[in-house]
Amino acid sequence: MxxxxxxxxxxxxxxxxxxxxxxxxxxxxxxxxxxxxxxxxxxxxxxxxxxxxxxxxxxxxxxxxxxxxxxxxxxxxxxxxxxxxxxxxxxxxxxxxxxxxxxxxxxxxxxxxxxxxxxxxxxxxxxxxxxxxxxxxxxxxxxxxxxxxxxxxxxxxxxxxxxxxxxxxxxxxxxxxxxxxxxxxxxxxxxxxxxxxxxxxxxxxxxxxxxxxxxxxxxxxxxxxxxxxxxxxxxYSPSEQEIARYKKMIETFETALSEGAGAVLFEGEHIDYAHVNTARQMLKFADSFKETS
Known part of the structure; x- marks a missing residue:
């Protein structure tokens, strides 16, 4: 749906x-x-x-x-x-x-x-x-x-x-x-x-x-x-600031993964797979409306 x-x-x-x-x-x-x-x-x-x-x-x-x-x-x-x-x-x-x-x-x-x-x-x-x-x-x-x-x-x-x-x-x-x-x-x-x-x-x-x-x-x-x-x-849409933050979060986490870490501090907050999965979900949600606009 x-x-x-x-x-x-x-x-x-x-x-x-x-x-x-x-x-x-x-x-x-x-x-x-x-x-x-x-x-x-x-x-x-x-x-x-x-x-x-x-x-x-x-x-x-x-x-x-x-x-x-x-x-x-x-x-x-x-x-x-x-x-x-x-x-x-x-x-x-x-x-x-x-x-x-x-x-x-x-x-x-x-x-x-x-x-x-x-x-x-x-x-x-x-x-x-x-x-x-x-x-x-x-x-x-x-x-x-x-x-x-x-x-x-x-x-x-x-x-x-x-x-x-x-x-x-x-x-x-x-x-x-x-x-x-x-x-x-x-x-x-x-x-x-x-x-x-x-x-x-x-x-x-x-x-x-x-x-x-x-x-x-x-x-x-x-x-x-x-x-x-x-x-x-x-x-009910992610703001441009939220989108930018989600993208940066994913980039930070992927860099940490490449260095062998499964968790990392991002802007002072602990993040791991759960947080990044949420970020990816929100970016997908935002993209779904761009495709239909």
């Missing part, structure tokens, strides 16, 4: 926004059929989203669609409309547990079969918005189609209502929840995604919150406004 720093929501009912999507420079786009679409526009949005997926992918956009969920399951009409070879995956809202992923996977497999799409092509990003789904994050994360866990925790949202915490900007009340999602995703060897920052014009606040999320171990964030994309991409 390619890395993801930014996932920008675009309402499926805002057709006049679709042509602007390539300008946003978001790593992935989530065409939304759920909460950002009024009920009376759901059917129209579904048709519009289904038609725009292929043209956007032809412009090198990675596309996910957030589908609707009803009282008994996920919206079958959404699935039948949007599943196509060009679609990277589906964002699953309001999961209750791993059994939801199993049920949806069977339905998606049937649709893929009918459309002559290779079974398993359509990936899932599981949004953990209930206390039970957060508790069972790892069990959800190890399901075959799941490529990322989204541990979003906005003010007064579904997670706050389900867990019962009182949201603060500092976020101490959400540290355990976010760290739990990160640990579950990393253990399942998939991507941990954070967010959502709601005060979209407070870019300083966004940067501060995203920096903390990155420090916790998140790999990227879901966002709701195009102005947030460059902030998130920068926070």
């Amino acid at each position: 390619k890395p993801i720093r930014s996932m920008l929501f675009v309402p499926g009912s805002k057709e006049n926004w679709f042509n602007k999507i390539p300008q946003y420079d978001s790593d992935t786009i989530i065409l939304d059929l759920e909460d950002s679409v009024p009920n009376n526009l759901k059917e129209k949005a579904r048709k519009s989203v289904a038609q725009v997926i292929s043209p956007l992918v032809s412009e090198n956009q990675r596309i996910y669609v957030r589908i609707n969920r009803g009282p008994y399951g996920f919206d079958i009409e959404d699935l039948e409309a949007i599943i196509q070879p060009e679609l990277e995956g589906i964002v699953l809202p309001k999961l209750n547990g791993p059994e939801d992923v199993d049920t949806l996977s069977s339905i998606v497999s049937e649709i893929e079969h009918k459309k002559n799409i290779k079974i398993g092509t359509t990936k899932f990003i599981a949004t953990l918005e209930t206390a039970r789904s957060i508790y069972l994050a790892y069990e959800i994360g190890i399901k075959d189609r799941v490529v990322a866990l989204a541990g979003v925790s906005p003010a007064n949202g579904d997670v706050a209502r389900s867990v019962g915490y009182q949201w603060t900007k500092e976020g101490l009340e959400r540290i355990y929840i976010r760290s739990h999602v990160v640990l579950a995703a990393r253990a399942a060897e998939i991507i941990p995604i954070g967010g959502l920052w709601q005060d979209v014009h407070d870019l300083r606040g966004l940067k501060e919150a995203a920096t903390i999320n990155r420090q916790l171990g998140f790999a990227g964030e879901m966002i709701v406004h195009p102005s947030n994309v460059p902030v998130i991409n920068k926070v």
